[in-house]
Amino acid sequence: MLDVTDPARVHAAVAGHDVVVNCAAWTAVDAAESHEGEAFVVNAVGPANLARAARASGARLVQVSTDYVFEGNAARPYPEDAPVAPRSAYGRTKAAGEWAVRAETDDHLVVRTAWLYGAGGKCFPKTMARLGAERDSVTVVDDQLGQPTWTVDLAALIVRLVAADAPSGTYHGTSSGEVSWFGFAQEVMRSAGLGTRVESTTSASFAAPAPRPAYSVLGHAALRSAGVEPIGDWAERWAVASGPVLAG
Template structure:
């Protein structure tokens, strides 16, 4: 579900390359806020992957009801429909369910403490999936980039071509994650028959937005300087987690390898993402 998005596009590619029989539902095909439509669309499937989400983080601060309808009620409708169809549901969630104040990677079972409207609606969506579909895989991710949508690396590459200097925050830390890698991880989780529960689908290691930008620019061959600043210089309506590093113990316990180091994976992804 949400087949028009950046992650879903790569997920479709991975599944089709594997020879899977896929039904892709875009927003025009499936309004996740309509329980009857959700039930009809997932009636004859084995696995439902919910990539549909309200992801306009700042807009959610003034439109939390609308975000809740997609991120929480929509998740509930799909999870309920999946259970009725005897299907496993994979629900994509986010680091924003945490408060971002940790100093070590968040464990899968760490207490949820969202500090933004978007985070609250995604936390509610997790709760709904757990309540409605016992056979669930909740996969939290963060700092996604890919070839099939607007994303941070493509924005930075464009700006680097236009400017001599880029100023980027250095006090937000996370794990840049290629949507292709996340799609592959989701398929591996399902194929492994991983136990129902919560998993973290992020690259390994960690960096700041400034560190990520330096890696991006280094591969472009430009003379653009990248300088560090703090989040105070870029105040946004929704608070951003200062620390978004997620641990991968549940993956290892299920016998599924986490995604590799963020920098190595960017080096593999860069040409595809920036060309996209």
């Protein structure tokens, strides 16, 4: 494991590599509201260290970023060049990380993603399946829209971007289509074979320190321009992923 906040260790680790993918991040969205300084060190200073080291060794840097850099109030998918306007500490620190990478190295790919789930670690589908097995009903917000994205698909997309020698710039690494958390929860229950009732509510019912984007749908025009096919529809990909994710 590499401490991306340690410049000397970063330079030593990056030396001799052709491509570096930065998956390190402070992702505790609510905790960042009261620990923005610490989150900034990981989400902005860390990427700056990696970018300088990558430039020095001639490596291409892939910076994984987030939908939280946007305000989250759009009505159509955010294009890659849409102005950033983060509303949370997490979003501000990740936007700063993007800026640092662009400032420190010309050979970079900033890949924004959102609503990730996977077999390893905690994620929304696992939580829903666990609650569904314990309760007769669950309540989920229906006023936040996004693109559930399998970590396996994101990793494969990054590999395809690198293999295609995509131009330096910003890309969106999310599934296609869109759904609410409520709609996704319904699909999770079906996939898990649970008859748990899913009831809808609004974000106002769930008070949290950090504001959540109401609209996290990202466009994929830059991928197509680079000759790289975007990730497929979220529902089709969930049908493939549900077995390994819920078993993980």
